[in-house]
Amino acid sequence: MHKTPIHDEHLSLGAKMVWFAGWDMPIQYTGIIEEHMGVRQHSGAFDVSHMGDFLIRGMHAGVLMDTLCTNEVQCQPPGRCVYSHILDDQGRILDDTIVTVLGEDEFLMVPNAATTPKMRKWVEGHVHGQEFHDMSTDLACIAVQGPTAKDVLAQLTSADLSTLKFFWARFARLDRIPAEGSSPRTPLLKGRALANGPGKGVVALVSRTGYTGEDGFEIVCENADAVDVWRAILETGRAHGLKPAGLGARDTLRLEKGLLLSGTDFDGSQTSVQTGPSWVVDWKHDFIGKQALVQQKASGTYDKLVCMLAKDKGIPRHGYEILREGQSVGTVTSGTLSPVLRKGIAMGYVPVGLAQPGTEVQIKVRETMLPAEIVKPPFVKRD
Amino acid sequence: MSVVLPELRYTKDHEWVKVEKSIARMGITDHAQTELTEIVFVELPAGGKEVKAGDILGNVESVKTVSEVFSPVSGVVKESNGKLVDSPELLNKDPYGQGWIAAIEMSDPNELSGLMSAEDYKKLLGE
Numbered sequence: 001m002h003k004t005p006i007h008d009e010h011l012s013l014g015a016k017m018v019w020f021a022g023w024d025m026p027i028q029y030t031g032i033i034e035e036h037m038g039v040r041q042h043s044g045a046f047d048v049s050h051m052g053d054f055l056i057r058g059m060h061a062g063v064l065m066d067t068l069c070t071n072e073v074q075c076q077p078p079g080r081c082v083y084s085h086i087l088d089d090q091g092r093i094l095d096d097t098i099v100t101v102l103g104e105d106e107f108l109m110v111p112n113a114a115t116t117p118k119m120r121k122w123v124e125g126h127v128h129g130q131e132f133h134d135m136s137t138d139l140a141c142i143a144v145q146g147p148t149a150k151d152v153l154a155q156l157t158s159a160d161l162s163t164l165k166f167f168w169a170r171f172a173r174l175d176r177i178p179a180e181g182s183s184p185r186t187p188l189l190k191g192r193a194l195a196n197g198p199g200k201g202v203v204a205l206v207s208r209t210g211y212t213g214e215d216g217f218e219i220v221c222e223n224a225d226a227v228d229v230w231r232a233i234l235e236t237g238r239a240h241g242l243k244p245a246g247l248g249a250r251d252t253l254r255l256e257k258g259l260l261l262s263g264t265d266f267d268g269s270q271t272s273v274q275t276g277p278s279w280v281v282d283w284k285h286d287f288i289g290k291q292a293l294v295q296q297k298a299s300g301t302y303d304k305l306v307c308m309l310a311k312d313k314g315i316p317r318h319g320y321e322i323l324r325e326g327q328s329v330g331t332v333t334s335g336t337l338s339p340v341l342r343k344g345i346a347m348g349y350v351p352v353g354l355a356q357p358g359t360e361v362q363i364k365v366r367e368t369m370l371p372a373e374i375v376k377p378p379f380v381k382r383d
Numbered sequence: 384m385s386v387v388l389p390e391l392r393y394t395k396d397h398e399w400v401k402v403e404k405s406i407a408r409m410g411i412t413d414h415a416q417t418e419l420t421e422i423v424f425v426e427l428p429a430g431g432k433e434v435k436a437g438d439i440l441g442n443v444e445s446v447k448t449v450s451e452v453f454s455p456v457s458g459v460v461k462e463s464n465g466k467l468v469d470s471p472e473l474l475n476k477d478p479y480g481q482g483w484i485a486a487i488e489m490s491d492p493n494e495l496s497g498l499m500s501a502e503d504y505k506k507l508l509g510e
Contacts, residue, residue, distance in 0.1 A: 016420075031421050032446045248447055313468070315424050315444050337423045337446055366426070366442065 004049035005140050005226035013244055020247060021114035023050040028246040035249035036339040039212055040380075042241025043146025045233045046250055048211075048218070049226065052116035053139045054123060055187050057106035058130035065099060065107050068126060070272050070289070072282040076101045081167040081209050085280055086111075086119065087289025091271040091296060095119050096262055096280075098209055100169045105130075108188060108205070108220075110141075112262040126288075135186045140226035144233060145216030145253075148240035153206070153217050155236040156229075159196035161217070164208045174219075175201030177236075179228030186222060202229055211250060213257030213378060252336050255345060258307050258377025264318060265305060265333045265347055273297050274349065275305045303330060303349035307377045308361060310344030314370040321364040322348050329354060332363060340380045344370065384510050385414035388479055392455075392495060393504035399479060400455045400498055403486075407456045407495070410483040411443060411474060414508055419445045422474045427463035428485055434460065436494050440485055443474065456494045458487040 002023045010017065015026035026047065028035060038044050056064065062074030069084035076082055081100045085093045095115040100108040111119040116136050124132055144152055153161050159172035171192040173181070181202035184190045189203045202225040210216035221229050234244060251261065260266060260275055271289070272281050273296050281293065296302050310316060316335030321328055335346035346363065354361070357376045362369040387393075392400045397415035401408045416422065424444040434440060434454040441452045441463075463485045467473060474482040489495075499507065 027447075028420065033421050033423070252446060313424065315449075317449065337444075339446070368426075 002050065002137065004047050005223040006047045006049065006230045009227060009230055010047065015244070015246060018247065021050060021112075023113060025050060026244070026246040028248045029244050032246070032248035032252060033339045035243065035245040036252050038241065038243045039146045039214060039245055039249060039253055040340060041147070043144060043148040043152060043216070043237065044243055044245030044249065045230070045237060046143040046145065046245050047230070048143050049140040050113035051141055052111040052113065052119065052134070052136040053188065053220065054109040054111065054120070055107070055133040055135060056109060056123065056127070056130055057102075059105060060128070061105040061107060061130045064126060064128070064130060066285055067287055068123065069099060070281045070287055072285045073099050073101065073107065078103050079168050079170060081169055081207055083167075083280065085272045086122070087272065087287070087293075089288055089292070091273070091289035091292030092269060093266045093272060093275065094122060094268070096260060100205070100207060114263050133187045135188055138186050138223060139188065139220055140223050140229070141218055141220045142226070142230055142233060143210055143216060143218045144237070144242070145210045145212040146214050146242070148242065149214070149216040151240045152233060152237045152242055156232060157196065157201070159194070161206060161208075164206070166208050169205055169207035169209070170195045172196055172204060172206050173199060173201035174204055174229060174232070175199060177202065177228060177232035179225060179232070182222055182224040184222055188220065189222060204229070211259060212253040213259065213380070213382065252339055255334050255336055255347070256338050256340060256378065256380040258347065258379060261334055270305070270349070271296055274302055300352065302352055304352040304355040305333070305347055305349055306355050306374045307379060308346045308348065308363065308372040309375045309379060310346070310363070311371045311373060314365045314368060315344045316346035316363045316365065316370065316372070322350055323362045323364060323369065324350070324354055324359075329361070338379055344372070345379045346372070350374075385412065385417060385508060386479070387412070387501050387505050387508070389501045391479065391501060392498035393501065394453070394455045394498060395507065396453050398453065398455050400495070402495065405489055405492070406461060406486050407458070407489050408483050408486045409455050410478055411452060412504075413478050416475050416478045416482070419443060419448065419450055421445055422471045425467040425471045425474065425484070427465070427467065428460045430460055430462055432460040434458065434487065452484060454487065455498060456487055456489050457491050458489040460485055461488045462486045
């Protein structure tokens with residue numbers, strides 16, 4: 001079982017640990033609802049070092065990325081982060097990922113933890129002479145998420161991150177934390193030009209990205225520096241209401257925003273046409289699986305992923321049946337109680353003809369039929 | 384360490400029973416509520432429901448999980464704790480008091496001898 005470099009910190013914080021995709025991860029520290037509300041109202045720090053990290057660079061690496069990704073990557077400027085699906089030749093989603101443009105023909109791809117081995121094989125199988133580095137167990141990633149995240153980051157670094165736009169990234173030194181920082185060894189961080197110039201401090205790639213629907217940052221650093229960064233975030237974050245948050249809150253936060261969970265909302269048999277969001281596919285370029293998507297879209301007969309809001313007490317869960325006028329029409333893929341709305345929320349697949357917002361369905365919760373309405377995501381809007 | 388009250392009887396599924404003449408009042412133990420974490424939804428048995436020992440009485444849900452609650456004895460459900468519908472957190476705050484789940488009119492009080500003493504339940508918990 002893998003342990004992130006911050007593992008011992010979680011134990012000393014009294015976290016409840018859980019096996020997740022081969023990693024021993026904190027599911028909660030004090031309570032899922034408390035951590036969830038903490039992120040919505042102030043901010044939270046998540047150890048997401050279990051996510052993968054691939055560096056792909058060299059001649060025509062941009063062409064390779066465009067071939068693999070449903071969204072166009074190559075045309076984007078350095079520093080841009082792109083959310084994309086990666087499909088097999090039948091159009092089925094192998095994984096969803098964020099690709100960061102590091103330079104011309106140089107990219108960072110972050111696959112999900114559970115899919116990292118599969119994605120490594122897939123990407124390596126399509127490499128034609130480019131360099132491929134799997135740094136998944138050499139790099140840590142800490143997500144700082146919530147309305148006060150920007151204030152926390154300002155106390156970690158002299159680099160001006162307030163100007164960093166949503167879905168952009170920048171290399172920086174975290175020079176306001178007590179640690180001197182190790183000298184970077186990974187190809188991601190070694191020898192980079194930093195936003196705040198050379199000097200002391202932990203070298204990191206800071207992205208304005210996340211999985212909570214809040215403003216926030218993801219900080220990728222070397223394993224050797226991870227504990228220093230984690231401690232500095234918790235220490236300086238305290239004044240901004242920041243607390244550590246586990247995978248439990250991460251799941252409820254993403255579900256309130258209608259964000260997909262790899263392996264749960266798509267499990268290898270669905271396409272991007274089925275899951276959406278519509279902007280995840282850039283139809284102007286060619287990519288693996290495109291033809292299948294075009295055909296499926298034209299056929300008009302497929303199941304579509306929808307968001308459902310419960311209209312009565314009850315909590316939909318993964319695997320529960322969805323009914324329409326007594327007929328079984330689909331299955332819930334994700335469900336929980338929304339800590340913000342205090343109502344059951346769910347995602348699941350129904351025939352595309354029933355996918356319009358406003359459609360009434362029932363979710364079978366054990367012996368009870370829970371009335372629910374198909375709604376447009378997100379369940380929880382930003383203030 | 385979980386609270387185990389000496390005057391109650393216990394099941395291996397982490398339910399407790401308080402005997403009130405012919406009535407067995409039951410709920411989930413402190414250990415169970417700690418393991419489940421924040422309880423957000425409770426499904427209660429209807430009054431008048433006939434149950435056998437080991438039957439599913441209802442469900443207790445946290446954000447992450449659903450957990451079945453089993454009847455520790457056979458009999459008829461006299462009453463269930465309606466307060467839990469709007470205040471499921473009572474199960475966390477006061478599992479042996481305000482967080483009781485159901486009161487069952489026992490059909491076979493001899494079944495009580497099959498339940499664990501506080502001593503035995505502590506051993507089961509390894510505490």
